[in-house]
Amino acid sequence: MASYNLSINGKTYKVEADPKMPLLWVIRDLAGLHGTKYGCGMAQCGACTVHINGNPVRSCTLPVASAAKQTITTIEGLSDDNTHAVQKAWLAEQVPQCGYCQSGQIMAAAALLKKNPNPTDQDIDTAMVGHICRCGTYPRIRKAIKAAAQIMAKASN
Amino acid sequence: MQTTDKNLSRRNFIRLSGMTGAALTIGYAVPSIANEAVEIFTAQKAVEQGIELTAWISIDKTGKVTILNHRSEMGQGSFQVVPQMIAEELEVSLDNINIAFAPGHPSKFGSQVTGGSSTVRGAYKTLLQTGATAREMLIEAAAKKWDVSKKDCYAENGFVIHKPGGKRSGYGELVEEAAKLTPPKDVKLKRREEYKIIGKPLPRQDNPFKVNGTAEFGLDVKLPGMLYAVIERNPRFKGKVKSFDDSATMKVAGVKKVLKTTAPVFAHEREGVAVLADSLWAALEGRKALKVEWDDMRIERLNTDQLYSRMKEDLKKHALSQRSGGNADGIFERAENKVEAIYETPYEAHACMEPLTCTAYVQGDKVEVWGPIQAPDWIQRDISGRLKLNPENVKVNMTFLGGGFGRKAFMDYTYEPVLLSKEMNAPVQVVWTREDDMTQGPYRPGAVYECKGSIDSERINSFQAKMAGQNMDHQWSPNPDKTAFNTNTTEGFLETYFESIPNYSFGDVPTESPIPVMWWRSVYSSTNGFAYESFMDELAHEAGKDPFDFRRDYLQSDRYQAMLDKFEELTKWKSRGKNEGWGIAITECFGSPVAEAVKVSKNANGKVQIDKVIALIDCGWYVNPDIIRQQVEGAITMAIGAATIHETHFNDGMATEKNFDKYKMPRINNVPEIEVHIMENNELPGGVGEPGLPPLAPALCNAIFDLTGKRIRKLPFNLDEV
DSSP states (O other): OEEEEEEETTEEEEEEEOTTSBHHHIIIIISOOOSSOOSOSSSSSOTTEEEETTEEEETTSSBHHHHTTSEEEOHHHHOSSSOSHHHHHHHHTTOOSSOTTHHHHHHHHHHHHHHOSSOOHHHHHHHHTTOOOTTOOHHHHHHHHHHHHHHHHHHHO | OOOOOHHHHHOOOOOOOTTTOOOOOSEEEOOSSTTSOOEEEOHHHHHHHSEEEETTEEEOTTOOEEEEEOSOOSSSSHHHHHHHHHHHHHTOOSTTOEEEEOOSOHHHHSOOOOOTTOHHHHHHHHHHHHHHHHHHHHHHHHHHHHTSOGGGEEEETTEEEETTTOOEEEHHHHHHHHTTSOOOSSOOOOOGGGOSSTTSOOOOTTHHHHTTTOSOBGGGOOOTTOEEEEEEEOSSTTOEEEEEEOTTGGGSTTEEEEEEEEEEETTEEEEEEEEEESSHHHHHHHHHTOEEEEEOTTSOOOOHHHHHHHHHHHTTSOOEEEEEESOHHHHHHHOSEEEEEEEEEOOBOOOOSSOOEEEEEEETTEEEEEEOOSOHHHHHHHHHHHHTOOGGGEEEEEOBOSOOTTGGGOSHHHHHHHHHHHHHTSOEEEEOOHHHHHHSOOBBOOEEEEEEEEEETTEEEEEEEEEEEOOGGGGGSSSOOTTSOOTTTTTBSOHHHHHHOSEEEEEEEEOOOSSOBOOOTTTTHHHHHHHHHHHHHHHHHHHTOOHHHHHHHHOOSHHHHHHHHHHHHHHTGGGOOTTSEEEEEEEEETTEEEEEEEEEEEOTTSOEEEEEEEEEEOOSSOSOHHHHHHHHHHHHHHHHHHHHTOOOOEETTEESOOSTTTSOOOOGGGOOEEEEEEOOSOOOOOOOSSTTSTTHHHHHHHHHHHHHSOOOOBSSOOGGGO
16 A cells, blocks of 8 residues: 555545556546546547546556646546536537446547647547447437547637 | 335335425426426335225325336336226326336236346226226215216216216225225226227326436435445356455445455356445545456356357257257258358447446344336345345335336346345445446347248248357256257247248257346347348248238238238338339237338448338337337337447456447447338237337348348448448
8 A cells, every 4th residue: 555645636635546457447446536437448449538648548557656747537537517618618508318337438539639729530549449338329429529639729819 | 995005114214305405205206297297206205195906006085096017117117007097997088197116016916027028918908997897886885985887977087977967086085995895707898999098198107206317216216324345256157156355345444344245147156255335436436446366267258259159160060959840851842942041240338328226124034125127026036035035025126217118127136235235234236337238238238140042933932040059047947958959049030931831940058158138129030030031031032022022921810911001101112213222021929010111222432321211110008109209219229229330349257348339329329210100900008018029120121132132140230341
């Protein structure tokens, strides 16, 4: 066991954890933030995606020791009032069905748009191909990313 | 009529959330504006504050309406459409109401099994009536209060209004008196043209919670003092535990106990060893250190090749006939133009994004269960039966489901935590890893079909289908009647075909296998549809007819003809390009016919790609067209996966694909443009969640035949290798 001060969504969480414990379980079970989901445990599905220093990372395979001293953002930190452009677009396009993978999808989309405010279909494929949605919301995810890009463009004008 | 429920009140969860600090929910206050901060409340709070008017509806004195959703929400939209139906007749807006999941209570809510695409078609009359009944009680209470005739009063947007005098009273002021009235019988329902919200593409009420992480799924249930359990189960289905060594496991910090345990697999049992710990991580680490010796000598160790050889051998046997007309055997024997084909379909995992999990707390003779559950009433019956308790002593609560597709209507994963909680005298959450979820089944059964048909004067003279595959029904009994035919061999086949094809026969040969199998989105239709609609295309080709015109000849009812007219217009079938690959298929299951057209082409590398899918569903009277579109889009994507990407194989009696590295899933780059259209008519409501799945695979393979001349009869196939 070791002690870590984790910066999650702008707050500091002091946790005692086995250094090899994946960040996913630290976020869910020690920090108590349940929006980040377990899907596969081997970085294949993307349900556990969070931002580390703004980049999308699979928290299910990242040991907590590697996440210390980094800036971690989870779905709860994107906005808790659904005002982030990606959340707005996800609601406007009615993307979610079961919703389980959507935290990861949204975090990946938010990271993509931050780096690339006007992504092509190919850019969207590249950024989102690591995310599985069994409900098959992919066509709407594509539309919603484009809609979010427009929302962001309007906001910056 | 007060609904304060002692079992609900007993609940005392603390959500360890750093963000909200709020109590845990099975209810959600729907904000009137999507971006308004989400209010989370307990179902307990809503129910205690409100006064129950009918089983589904309670209203508090401020006029706040709570509507219960008695079905599970696994993505298919019950959280929206159940309230949408009730609110229409209750005359309330869907903005600013509470929606909560009803616990399992079949005597109150009727069937709560969320399967067979039944939420709307199975319950719409009851739900419309419950809304109208409550409305009439509120109107009657207002009329009494004002001493006027209730005929002069009407309800609108949460108020009762006296038309001549213009007096108004909110539902909150009326609910106490209304609840004392005897609910009227035979209330008048609105005509369809009077609907204000039914039929509108209103945004889903659950989605605000699904874009910010606040929707609660099974794994998000946290109880004070809860132990986490992971279970090393026998990797061979129905296998037992011989012995285990937990010495290393018990040294892992946080591990509390290691126990041999069991779970029902239909009429059998499967044993495993549970590691219980104070955190999930400790339980997972403890499990890694566990050594188990299995007893599975009696389990047949099949591999996939053996299974399919067995099915093909079975096809040589006489079929158990489900349905026949004319003299198909005799006609086929004598026919000059005949076609024969064998179609193969794979075993498939449900692979819900949320792996299985369930939480239970057994206290004396009371049991409470929380989880992603498709059938709360079945689970209540199952647990009370196994523990010999009254059903009222077993409370089953549904969370949101991270996918279901049939898997979460099974009773294995719900019984495991009950047994462990009883043993530990503490709440227990059993968590299945992805590997557990993918390797334990039950699976969609693979099946092999033999189709035979004959053509006479460009028309079908005979159509025969024989299915060899596991009969799901045989698993529920240790000694099933294996002389009984499978009642689902005609699933997916359009009923009208039976009227227009003179000679036909459908039957099966049940294949023996130890693999547990179960409903998988659209069930038998998901494989039948591939065989039958591929074969229909082969017959059209043999007859030298256009596959669209060919099918039209056999679908001589006004409903199907209208559908085909619309489909022809949508696909621009007659003017499709000469060098484009187009295929169609039409199937019908769970009350809704669906036609799909697929367009394929060759990409720059000469590989076949799916360019577009056009779907037309006829689900009759409907509630929310956008949810219908969502469901058909999703069903098509799932079908693309099962047709061209994934399959569960078996080796030495165990599943080979354990995670998404091997069980590849359709991803964003595998999905083409999808157009979904809905027929407008006044037919009875049909299912929505499943019927869009079966036509995709045959339409795709028919399109590939159209493009390349190559007939694909075995799923899954690799598009790159066509």
